[in-house]
Ligand SMILES: Nc1ncnc2c1ncn2[C@@H]1O[C@H](COP(=O)(O)OP(=O)(O)O)[C@@H](O)[C@H]1O
């Protein structure tokens with residue numbers, strides 16, 4: 001299958017020619033396939049946010065290319081602008097970008113910039129609000145009256161309303177309580193299922209990525225040293241730890257069990273697998289130390 | 290990008306110039322300016338230039354960065370040069386076209402004026418390049434301390450200045466971020482008429498003001514939580530101390546100013 005979005009030898013250097021020069025991306029070859037749920041993990045400062053800002057043309061590459069459906073998004077200025085609508089990007093802490101008098105108007109900002117007609121805008125605003133679980137009476141409120149979690153959902157709805165083919169979210173659950181996190185992740189999943197859209201999520205939670213992502217890309221120091229299914233990635237526990245990352249807690253438990261000499265598979269990362277593995281071990285009567 | 294604005298930008302480093310007390314640097318810049326405006330003749334300018342060149346070399350800032358700072362005033366430089374070139378009528382006439390004439394005196398005047406402005410800018414830029422804004426305001430506060438006797442709120446002014454300076458990069462970064470976020474939703478800040486551009490600023494300015502007020506509020510609370518109540522009885526974590534180097538450098542600039550006055554009187558070179 002051809003990737004929907006990919007980068008070819010993408011390089012990014014910040015502040016070229018000053019003492020602050022910094023290479024943030026170094027010949028990155030990244031692919032996202034249609035309809036997949038892709039997780040991006042990496043520690044702070046590894047270049048995750050820089051990479052995703054290249055994917056919708058907010059940052060211009062200092063080297064290499066970004067291709068959407070195989071076409072360079074920087075080919076001409078019209079293509080670049082269209083890319084912004086086809087690849088929706090939700091920034092980290094997006095609640096700080098709200099500015100309109102009402103929630104409705106704020107969500108409508110993107111569709112309006114797409115020059116859609118009034119009926120279509122109205123339909124999209126209601127649909128986006130529905131996806132993120134905002135009730136109709138909230139649409140007439142000022143976004144500044146809402147709680148932090150609600151503001152963030154409004155901001156996400158503002159991007160969803162553009163109905164992008166690829167939805168990218170930068171640490172969408174940062175700073176939320178567990179309930180808020182679950183709600184947001186559920187909203188994203190709902191959008192993914194309903195539209196069959198490609199989802200790219202930057203996250204620090206290995207548990208969330210293990211549970212939700214079809215594929216994981218690891219970024220370290222501006223490069224992609226590791227990518228694959230959650231199982232393939234989490235099987236490389238040592239390599240991940242070297243990069244300052246962790247495996248999900250369940251995988252860590254099985255890793256320890258294996259180190260203690262029990263015959264278990266240490267690439268386990270879901271609860272069901274863990275249960276099956278432990279029961280199998282128990283039936284075999286493997287001795288516990 | 291907005292980040293590339295180099296107005297009073299600080300290049301961290303650990304050279305002799307960086308390590309000087311900020312008060313020393315402020316005093317030296319004042320002395321330097323006095324010297325520059327007293328200087329007359331090649332020898333005098335040569336001496337001032339020698340000192341500047343040494344300071345630049347020691348600081349490790351690089352002449353390129355200094356020259357880059359000169360770009361915004363390029364027009365003024367050219368303008369001053371041309372005015373001086375044609376409006377001075379002393380010395381012998383070299384070229385004469387119609388009512389315009391270039392004399393040896395005009396040539397010299399234009400040269401010295403342009404060099405003076407360039408050296409003035411380089412000198413002050415060297416100070417801001419090698420001194421962090423915070424220590425600069427610290428130094429300023431200490432130097433202006435005597436004004437407290439006249440009930441000038443020196444501490445409060447200095448505190449306001451350092452907070453403002455501290456938040457400039459934060460606000461620039463925030464502006465960049467909000468701009469990107471709105472661009473991701475299709476906002477267009479570049480094209481269109483003047484009115485369109487002004488309208489396009491709303492999605493940028495509203496979040497920016499909201500966050501600036503939030504930050505100010507948080508900062509005020511955080512300062513009160515740490516019992517800040519103005520300058521009275523407040524001690525400092527980083528005490529400013531003059532070292533031997535500071536005295537030496539100040540002495541050097543003092544000698545420079547004296548030399549300028551002497552040269553002005555006795556040398557015709
Ligand atoms: N606008 C910028 N100017 C200069 N350096 C930057 C800028 N944005 C990010 N960086 C640097 O690039 C590196 C990668 O940053 P980023 O992509 O934000 O990392 P992450 O999102 O993985 O935490 C960091 O070292 C950061 O300091």
Ligand SMILES: [Mg+2]
Pocket residue numbers: 048049092170
């Ligand atoms: Mg980031």
